Amino acid sequence: MKEHHRIYGIRAIIEAINAEEPVDKVFIQKGLKGELSKELETLVRRKGISTSYVPVEKLNRLSTENHQGVVASISPIAFHQFEDLVEKVIEERKLPLFLLLDQLSDVRNFGAIIRTAECTGVDGIIIPKHGSAPLTADTIKTSAGAAFKIPIAKVDHLKDAIFYLQSSGLSVVAATEKTKDTLYDIPLNVPLAIVMGAEDKGVSPSVLKTVDHMARLPMLGEIASLNVSVACGVFLYEVLRQRLA
Known part of the structure; x- marks a missing residue:
């Protein structure tokens, strides 16, 4: 799901990255576990996307929705090669x-x-x-x-x-x-x-x-x-x- 220039939810962020959305940074809850979160971490490393591991309080400030421990910021512009x-x-x-x-x-x-x-x-x-x-x-x-x-x-x-x-x-x-x-x-x-x-x-x-x-x-x-x-x-x-x- 999108909230202003942010995406929240593990699957939504994975799909956004795979769709070549201009994902600028991914915030991941410290200690987050699960196969889907591992898939996301592998994907952001492979794509070279900036990642921060943060407390859940930080994520709650970034998104008021059910973020599942992950929030991504989306750039308002597309970057050039x-x-x-x-x-x-x-x-x-x-x-x-x-x-x-x-x-x-x-x-x-x-x-x-x-x-x-x-x-x-x-x-x-x-x-x-x-x-x-x-x-x-x-x-x-x-x-x-x-x-x-x-x-x-x-x-x-x-x-x-x-x-x-x-x-x-x-x-x-x-x-x-x-x-x-x-x-x-x-x-x-x-x-x-x-x-x-x-x-x-x-x-x-x-x-x-x-x-x-x-x-x-x-x-x-x-x-x-x-x-x-x-x-x-x-x-x-x-x-x-x-x-x-």
């Missing part, structure tokens, strides 16, 4: 621009970033399948509908996506405080992908090792960092400034 998206953009654009989000967790930050990305001509947003903020109704609302206009793709590992983009001729720049170079020192008027990190930890060290450039924002105040959606806006508008110069 990563390699196909990259190839299409490279064929059509002289200066492709992609945005990679590394473990972003807040759905409203996600929506704000999508809105800014659409306004600044980003060709596609890449997120990891696991550990990323889901694309919810709140995300859609915060994006002002931009989530329906900009392609979004999910990948198993962000590092592999970076290697693929680099092999396709793109320069990859990570936003991080762990560098002396500022955003204004980096050439951005090239085929480009920008990596923004999580709200609390920033871009992960393993991802930083793979990028071509690292860039920070100059900070003059006492607070050490900006909200990630604000920082992302600064980066994207500097790309736009350089490309319009």
Whole structure:
């Protein structure tokens, strides 16, 4: 059964996954047993769908119906296939621009970033399948509908996506405080992908090792960092400034 952008009930979720519905995440009650639940767990692992094992109280908050210990969130949009998206953009654009989000967790930050990305001509947003903020109704609302206009793709590992983009001729720049170079020192008027990190930890060290450039924002105040959606806006508008110069 469906409840807003959620499905509840083991059999209903299995059928939705097999029907290629855009299942974003599956919440499974801790300690749930039974052959049908095992079938579901095997299926989500095979499909690479993000899964969380949670107390029954969490499921009761997600659904007021008889959820049978399982609730799934359904993405309001269909995600694009990563390699196909990259190839299409490279064929059509002289200066492709992609945005990679590394473990972003807040759905409203996600929506704000999508809105800014659409306004600044980003060709596609890449997120990891696991550990990323889901694309919810709140995300859609915060994006002002931009989530329906900009392609979004999910990948198993962000590092592999970076290697693929680099092999396709793109320069990859990570936003991080762990560098002396500022955003204004980096050439951005090239085929480009920008990596923004999580709200609390920033871009992960393993991802930083793979990028071509690292860039920070100059900070003059006492607070050490900006909200990630604000920082992302600064980066994207500097790309736009350089490309319009």
